[in-house]
Amino acid sequence: MANAVHIVVCAGIVPDPLQTLEPITGPNGPGLKNEMVLPAVLDPWAASALYEAANLAAKNPGSKVWLVSLGPKAKLQQVMMTAAQKVPFELVPIDGPIGGFPDAHSTAAVLAESIAALPGLDRDRLLLFGGWESATRGAGVTLQLVGERLGITDQFYGVDQIDLRDDGSFEVLERVEGGKHQVSVCAGTPAVLGWATGNLAEPRNNPQTGMANMRTIMPALQKARPATLAPNGLRYVSVSLPKQQRTTRVVKDLTPDEIAAELVEWIGAE
Amino acid sequence: METILVLTHTALSNETGADTGAALTRASLEAMTAGKELAAQLSASLTIGIVAPDSVAASAAASSLASAGARLLAVSGEPFAQPRYASDAAALEALARTANASIILAPASARFARVAAGVAHRLGGFIDTHITGLQIGTAPGAESIEATRWFYRQRVEAVLTRDVRPWFLLLDAGTHAAFAGESASAQVEQVAAQIPALRTTVSGLRSPAQGAQTIRPDAKLLFVAGAGWTKKQLDGQAHAPEAGDLILAFLRVSGASLGSSKSLVDQGGEGQPVLPFLTHLNQIGQTGSTPRHAKGLSTCCHGEEPHVVGWRFIAQRRAVSLDPNCGWTRGKADVVYVADAFQVMAKLNALLEAAKA
Numbered sequence: 114m115a116n117a118v119h120i121v122v123c124a125g126i127v128p129d130p131l132q133t134l135e136p137i138t139g140p141n142g143p144g145l146k147n148e149m150v151l152p153a154v155l156d157p158w159a160a161s162a163l164y165e166a167a168n169l170a171a172k173n174p175g176s177k178v179w180l181v182s183l184g185p186k187a188k189l190q191q192v193m194m195t196a197a198q199k200v201p202f203e204l205v206p207i208d209g210p211i212g213g214f215p216d217a218h219s220t221a222a223v224l225a226e227s228i229a230a231l232p233g234l235d236r237d238r239l240l241l242f243g244g245w246e247s248a249t250r251g252a253g254v255t256l257q258l259v260g261e262r263l264g265i266t267d268q269f270y271g272v273d274q275i276d277l278r279d280d281g282s283f284e285v286l287e288r289v290e291g292g293k294h295q296v297s298v299c300a301g302t303p304a305v306l307g308w309a310t311g312n313l314a315e316p317r318n319n320p321q322t323g324m325a326n327m328r329t330i331m332p333a334l335q336k337a338r339p340a341t342l343a344p345n346g347l348r349y350v351s352v353s354l355p356k357q358q359r360t361t362r363v364v365k366d367l368t369p370d371e372i373a374a375e376l377v378e379w380i381g382a383e
Numbered sequence: 384m385e386t387i388l389v390l391t392h393t394a395l396s397n398e399t400g401a402d403t404g405a406a407l408t409r410a411s412l413e414a415m416t417a418g419k420e421l422a423a424q425l426s427a428s429l430t431i432g433i434v435a436p437d438s439v440a441a442s443a444a445a446s447s448l449a450s451a452g453a454r455l456l457a458v459s460g461e462p463f464a465q466p467r468y469a470s471d472a473a474a475l476e477a478l479a480r481t482a483n484a485s486i487i488l489a490p491a492s493a494r495f496a497r498v499a500a501g502v503a504h505r506l507g508g509f510i511d512t513h514i515t516g517l518q519i520g521t522a523p524g525a526e527s528i529e530a531t532r533w534f535y536r537q538r539v540e541a542v543l544t545r546d547v548r549p550w551f552l553l554l555d556a557g558t559h560a561a562f563a564g565e566s567a568s569a570q571v572e573q574v575a576a577q578i579p580a581l582r583t584t585v586s587g588l589r590s591p592a593q594g595a596q597t598i599r600p601d602a603k604l605l606f607v608a609g610a611g612w613t614k615k616q617l618d619g620q621a622h623a624p625e626a627g628d629l630i631l632a633f634l635r636v637s638g639a640s641l642g643s644s645k646s647l648v649d650q651g652g653e654g655q656p657v658l659p660f661l662t663h664l665n666q667i668g669q670t671g672s673t674p675r676h677a678k679g680l681s682t683c684c685h686g687e688e689p690h691v692v693g694w695r696f697i698a699q700r701r702a703v704s705l706d707p708n709c710g711w712t713r714g715k716a717d718v719v720y721v722a723d724a725f726q727v728m729a730k731l732n733a734l735l736e737a738a739k740a
Contacts, residue, residue, distance in 0.1 A: 127535075128535070130536075130669045134535055134538050134539060136539050136541075143541065157669065157670045158670065213534045213535055213539075214534070214541075216509075217500075217510075218504075218509055218510075248535065248536050248669065248670070249534065249535055250534060251513065251534065251535070251536055252510075252511065252512045252513065253496055253500075253512055253513075254499075254503075254512060257497075257498075257500040257501050257504075258500050258501070258504050260501065261500075261501040261504045261505065262504070266468060266469040266472065266579055266582075267468060267469065267582050267583050268468040268497065268498075268501070269468070269497075270493075270496065271493065273663065273664075286589065287493070287497075288493065288664065289466075289493040289494075289588065290398050290492065290493055290600060291398070291596075291598065292590070292591065292596060292597070292598025292599075292600075292664050292665075293588045293589065293590055293591075294588065294589045294590075294591075295466065295493070295585060295587075295588055295589075296585070296586045296587055296588065296589050297467065297583050297585045297586065298583065298584050298586060299582055299583045300582040300583070301582070309663065310663035310666065310670065310671075311663075312663075345509055345545070345547060346509065346545040346546045346547035347509075347543060347544075347545050348543065348544050348546070349541055349542070349543050350520065350529050350541075350542040350543060350544060351541065351542045352534075352539060352540075352541040352542075353540055353541075354538070354539060355538075355540055355695070358714045359700070359715055359716065359717055360714075360717075361712055361713050361714055361715070361716050361717065361718070361719055362717065362718045362719070363712075363719045363721065364718060364719065364720045364721065365707060367720065367722070369722055369723065369726035369727045369729075369730045370730050372703070372720045372722055372727050372730070373727055373730035373731040373733075373734050374734065375720075376680070376701070376720075376727070376731050377734045377738065379678070379699075379701065380604060380678070380680075380735075381738075
């Protein structure tokens with residue numbers, strides 16, 4: 114129990130990466146066409162954080178994992194049908210808007226408020242996890258803002274590894290420029306870790322884990338508190354798809370020698 | 384009237400600028416250009432904040448910016464020799480409070496991206512990141528700063544503005560020219576930062592265990608290896624070791640940076656005998672990086688839209704693929720060679736080797 118940690122994972126839901134996205138502007142600002150019917154998944158980097166959290170909790174008896182997620186209740190329920198089968202966690206749903214266009218500061222305020230109110234959470238043992246960027250807004254600021262609001266001044270981003278030591282300290286590898294990791298040692302919790310990919314493969318679906326999780330997920334979803342997000346002076350001038358379409362030259366009749374020669378010339382050209 | 388602060392930091396060993404002996408990172412100098420341009424457009428005052436490991440480095444950085452004619456502030460000292468949330472946040476907070484600026488520009492380096500949002504919160508301000516362009520709004524009677532950035536992993540582009548201040552804007556690297564001015568002696572104001580008790584010690588940098596350093600952000604060419612390299616070839620066998628040799632040889636002779644698709648990297652993580660030098664750091668696309676290089680050569684990729692996302696900022700794109708109908712290439716690559724990448728790369732390496740010799 115010496116190293117038992119309380120891990121809160123912040124994870125949003127995002128459109129399945131294989132979906133075609135089309136931005137539209139409605140009365141409440143920009144959004145995606147048919148956003149509510151697009152298949153959704155747990156945000157990929159945040160999902161890495163969840164798997165790492167579960168792995169860490171399993172290695173340190175007495176630990177607990179919460180998953181805090183902001184999104185429309187119906188979409189959260191849909192995503193949880195899959196996510197719940199991966200690893201054990203307690204869901205803390207917040208019924209709010211979907212998508213990347215709402216203001217990150219408002220999102221962070223709602224998340225921080227919910228985390229601070231979690232019953233049984235020992236904030237001295239808190240590891241706040243999440244993706245270092247989302248696949249929607251992709252700003253990389255929400256977790257940092259939540260950390261600040263919770264008064265946590267040891268924060269790490271682009272994390273690929275954490276090694277929790279017997280004395281409660283931990284080593285963290287963060288992605289930095291040049292394809293390298295910065296190595297830091299933190300004296301102990303509380304801390305914020307914004308995860309990149311990590312080192313774990315996606316866990317296989319486990320129906321037993323799913324059933325255990327769903328016993329608490331469904332009641333939690335029914336009681337999810339609603340949240341509205343203030344724009345904080347944020348206004349979108351335009352939202353559009355990139356228009357660039359290239360004229361592709363398909364070359365079928367060159368030998369490998371000829372292709373190599375053409376590529377050498379192209380690589381060398383300024 | 385806006386007042387503009389540009390935050391900069393000196394170069395660490397892994398950052399562009401350190402290798403050239405420049406006092407500041409290239410990304411910092413790019414932010415400097417953006418700040419100077421914006422200040423000129425708005426007739427705004429310009430202040431530059433420098434984070435440095437000591438006063439000598441701060442002075443050197445200030446001298447390199449002297450020609451900008453801006454007010455120069457610096458936070459320096461041993462706690463700022465290494466990037467770390469608690470100390471860097473204290474440094475940026477002190478600089479921003481001293482400058483009292485309404486617009487705060489900073490490079491989206493790993494160092495500043497780690498702390499800028501926290502600092503914005505401390506100042507009661509707001510932040511937007513990954514900015515790729517800044518312009519002045521044209522709405523009559525209301526001059527506003529408009530920032531361009533991408534959403535949904537480079538799939539949707541938006542122009543946004545805020546009417547609240549202070550407004551932090553983190554600029555993506557490669558979106559502005561680096562500031563270059565005559566070096567001269569400069570008066571730099573030292574600013575004291577209130578550092579909390581430090582609980583984190585930075586012990587240095589670590590390269591991926593796989594050995595060869597294959598990620599080169601400054602390379603002109605990005606070489607992308609797709610999962611096709613490890614699939615069964617025409618003889619019915621997979622040739623992963625040969626694929627690895629060909630790819631590493633190409634990186635050696637061309638100086639290219641190596642990117643990969645998620646599927647290929649994941650295969651490595653699952654312990655399959657594939658391309659052992661690949662890590663998640665090589666991954667580009669939806670759950671990887673979106674690098675900026677002048678040219679990109681893709682091989683054995685049969686990517687969908689998520690893979691194309693990784694190529695958003697590659698100017699010239701060519702591909703070698705056995706599939707003439709590959710969805711990612713049509714309309715997205717400039718040239719597609721329908722050929723066996725094993726054969727093409729062997730020939731290409733030989734030609735590049737010969738040219739080098």
